[in-house]
Amino acid sequence: MDDRVIEFIRGLRAAGVRVSLAESMDALRAMEVLGVSSKSLFRESLRTTLIKDADDFAPFEEMFPLYFGSGGPMMQNALDDLSPDEQQMLQTALQALSGRLQQLMEWLTSGQGPTKEQLEEMARRAGADWAENPQQARWVTRRMLQQMGFSQLEQQIREMMQQLQAMGMSQEAINKLMGVVEANREAMAEQVAQQIGLQIAQQRADRPDELYGSDLMYKPFHALTANEMDLLRQEVKRLVTQLRSRAALRRKRGKQGKFDAKSTIRANQRYGGVPMEMKYKKRKLKPSLVLLCDVSRSTENVVEFMLHLTHELHDQVSKMKSFAFYDRLVEIPDDVLNHIRHDQPDKAFDIIRGMLPYRPYGTDLGGCLETFCDKHMSAINGRTTLIILGDGRNNFNAPRLDLVKELQTRARKLVWFNPEQVREWGTGDSDMLEYKANCDEVFSVRNLAQLSAAVDKLLTGS
Numbered sequence: 001m002d003d004r005v006i007e008f009i010r011g012l013r014a015a016g017v018r019v020s021l022a023e024s025m026d027a028l029r030a031m032e033v034l035g036v037s038s039k040s041l042f043r044e045s046l047r048t049t050l051i052k053d054a055d056d057f058a059p060f061e062e063m064f065p066l067y068f069g070s071g072g073p074m075m076q077n078a079l080d081d082l083s084p085d086e087q088q089m090l091q092t093a094l095q096a097l098s099g100r101l102q103q104l105m106e107w108l109t110s111g112q113g114p115t116k117e118q119l120e121e122m123a124r125r126a127g128a129d130w131a132e133n134p135q136q137a138r139w140v141t142r143r144m145l146q147q148m149g150f151s152q153l154e155q156q157i158r159e160m161m162q163q164l165q166a167m168g169m170s171q172e173a174i175n176k177l178m179g180v181v182e183a184n185r186e187a188m189a190e191q192v193a194q195q196i197g198l199q200i201a202q203q204r205a206d207r208p209d210e211l212y213g214s215d216l217m218y219k220p221f222h223a224l225t226a227n228e229m230d231l232l233r234q235e236v237k238r239l240v241t242q243l244r245s246r247a248a249l250r251r252k253r254g255k256q257g258k259f260d261a262k263s264t265i266r267a268n269q270r271y272g273g274v275p276m277e278m279k280y281k282k283r284k285l286k287p288s289l290v291l292l293c294d295v296s297r298s299t300e301n302v303v304e305f306m307l308h309l310t311h312e313l314h315d316q317v318s319k320m321k322s323f324a325f326y327d328r329l330v331e332i333p334d335d336v337l338n339h340i341r342h343d344q345p346d347k348a349f350d351i352i353r354g355m356l357p358y359r360p361y362g363t364d365l366g367g368c369l370e371t372f373c374d375k376h377m378s379a380i381n382g383r384t385t386l387i388i389l390g391d392g393r394n395n396f397n398a399p400r401l402d403l404v405k406e407l408q409t410r411a412r413k414l415v416w417f418n419p420e421q422v423r424e425w426g427t428g429d430s431d432m433l434e435y436k437a438n439c440d441e442v443f444s445v446r447n448l449a450q451l452s453a454a455v456d457k458l459l460t461g462s
Helices: 001-014 023-036 038-052 053-066 082-096 098-108 116-126 134-148 150-167 169-204 226-254 261-267 299-312 334-341 345-355 364-376 403-411 430-436 448-460
Strands: 290-294 319-325 329-333 385-387 411-417 439-443
Touching: 001 023, 001 038, 001 169, 023 038, 023 345, 038 053, 053 169, 053 319, 082 098, 082 150, 082 319, 098 134, 098 150, 098 226, 116 134, 116 169, 134 169, 150 261, 226 299, 226 448, 261 299, 290 299, 290 364, 299 319, 299 385, 299 448, 319 364, 329 364, 334 345, 364 385, 403 411, 411 430, 411 448, 439 448
Parallel strands: 290 319, 290 385, 385 411, 411 439
Antiparallel strands: 319 329
């Protein structure tokens, strides 16, 4: 059982869950003390020792039954309820079937389903080796069931019932037989789904450095390795293409404008109150953005991707200014941002780090807000969307909520992107709950999927 727990921990890590060596040892010690006789107690002991973030509950709940499940419901032996003569009739009917259908019906009637080795081989033939995530697992499962003959099963069952009736089997025996076959069919489908899920989880654990695309999209920024950062930088190119297309489509649909009831009524008074001319509100669809980005160690990964996304999409905004803050605030020069536009976001961020060198407990958001309001307030007007990207932590310095209120009043919209979990807001030195009360919108952006969705919403106005 120790080996299976270790495999499970590797599977969790491959799914983006951070599990330290100490936490792994705690899980093994808990299993030693509590045992495994109670499955619910065993499950709770693993969840308590291995999971520390609320976002990690979902992958734990998804993967636990794959590693520690029973393999699906038990299958029944239909022969137990048949007389010797009826068993002979059934064997004769099964022998008349061809190939895979004969094998499938034998599994469903005997209750002896495919072995683990047979399931693994059929899963490989169905494409489990290249599948990487739960969405692909469902597709592979459907394909494997089709290859086993499930798509032809309904027709085959009807024909077998007719054949058994012709042989003289009683209707009561046929009904019992078909009831067992139906129950076994559901049990086998569940066994197949669990086997596919387990194989994919194990493959993912064996090659974590090869993950890409949608898997990494949901992995928290703070848990990304250097190799995974490189892979996600490539993923940003695809995201930019999608976001640019959505923003362009939004503008195309918005050219006519939004129906203006008041203007329509006023314009049509000369027609005796009967509307003849439709009036529309025109509005500027390209937003004007100002970014204030916290470049402390706790947020640097998300800031890099934020700058990469927004500045790759510079043609979708009318105007954009970017600032970085830590213990002080600096405007990010155009020559630095040009590195981002030439697919060098990591180089750009290295320069930004050099402008604001790290020192322990150096973040002073309140002081940086004061600098921004004193020197750069002209960048904010009624057409500007101000985005603050940071965790809202001030190291117990003054949060300057008064300046946030002033900025929110002056800007068209004040939006906050926070890479921390919502349950951490307001804890320790976090002033996030107070900041939130003075924002128009707040987004939790713990991974690239959440960040791209938030940027998409800003650009499209959806």
